[in-house]
């Protein structure tokens with residue numbers, strides 16, 4: 624469903640860290656317009672100073688006489704699917720922050736509604752826009768690395784009591800859902816985008832430092848096979864002291880090997896492919912900076928521009944709803960392995 628007005632009009636739901644970033648990037652895009660914001664807290668509490676209409680619930684927004692095309696869902700994870708469906712039912716397109724939902728079943732309901740209402744759902748996976756990600760996508764797609772033998776994803780971050788505040792949604796099973804959903808879904812997305820689906824999942828999980836602050840594990844070693852061939856692992860932790868250590872992906876192929884590292888996979892550290900000349904890549908955007916802790920790439924301007932251009936019929940969505948669902952489904956299957964282990968240890 625193409626948007627024909629000169630500017631694509633957005634309403635942002637959730638005026639926290641990332642919602643305000645969406646709002647700012649919309650305001651900076653010459654073909655986009657921010658028409659409203661929604662948060663259960665007051666505009667003042669959220670630190671929102673713009674003059675645009677501010678509502679306290681999605682219902683109030685949708686029942687208002689305001690005209691707009693897109694709802695950006697930037698609330699806690701456990702609300703994403705319900706609020707996306709509300710927006711779709713009101714015939715709005717949706718931009719949904721990661722993760723798209725906390726179960727495959729929830730995401731299927733969103734996709735069903737988007738097909739029924741003929742509206743788009745864009746998922747936010749902005750690390751795909753980082754120059755190393757765009758480069759490695761091309762390298763894998765063009766088989767420059769040959770057959771893929773092994774992929775190792777290492778995600779070692781710091782998330783401590785400065786991040787998990789008492790009474791907040793972060794760390795709760797219901798609204799956060801788990802470390803893989805909130806901290807590391809970007810990296811699982813990149814892995815799925817590059818190498819496809821996985822099977823034969825095995826894992827070891829532990830909670831080293833978060834018994835008091837979260838409902839779930841903080842660390843895991845997970846291994847699996849790729850349906851397209853080769854094997855992989857995700858090694859992750861939020862128990863790293865003081866600051867993020869690394870987010871890296873090591874790829875061993877039949878024609879060479881690559882390691883992409885840095886704090887959020889923003890630097891190509893090794894490219895050893897005999898006969899292939901590594902191009903010079905553009906600078907990566909810095910990480911989102913939340914004061915004491917840092918997140919993934921600050922690439923939301925690319926996202927808003929992609930949404931605008933796709934809705935005007937001039938581009939295709941960088942991350943569509945099916946891809947958003949696949950990431951959720953992969954995480955859900957990893958957590959099923961964790962839950963089976965927890966059940967076995969309870970019985971024993």
Ligand SMILES: NC(=O)c1ccc[n+]([C@@H]2O[C@H](COP(=O)([O-])OP(=O)(O)OC[C@H]3O[C@@H](n4cnc5c(N)ncnc54)[C@H](O)[C@@H]3O)[C@@H](O)[C@H]2O)c1
Nearest residue numbers: 637638639640641642662663664697698699700720721919
């Ligand atoms: N793409 C990225 O790199 C990235 C980075 C950070 C967060 N996120 C995602 O963005 C979402 C928000 O994260 P955050 O860090 O901004 O959290 P936050 O706590 O700073 O903001 C969430 C906001 O939602 C509001 N809220 C809660 N319930 C609501 C409701 N029912 N209706 C309207 N507003 C409601 C809260 O009051 C709060 O202002 C999460 O899903 C998170 O995973 C993505």
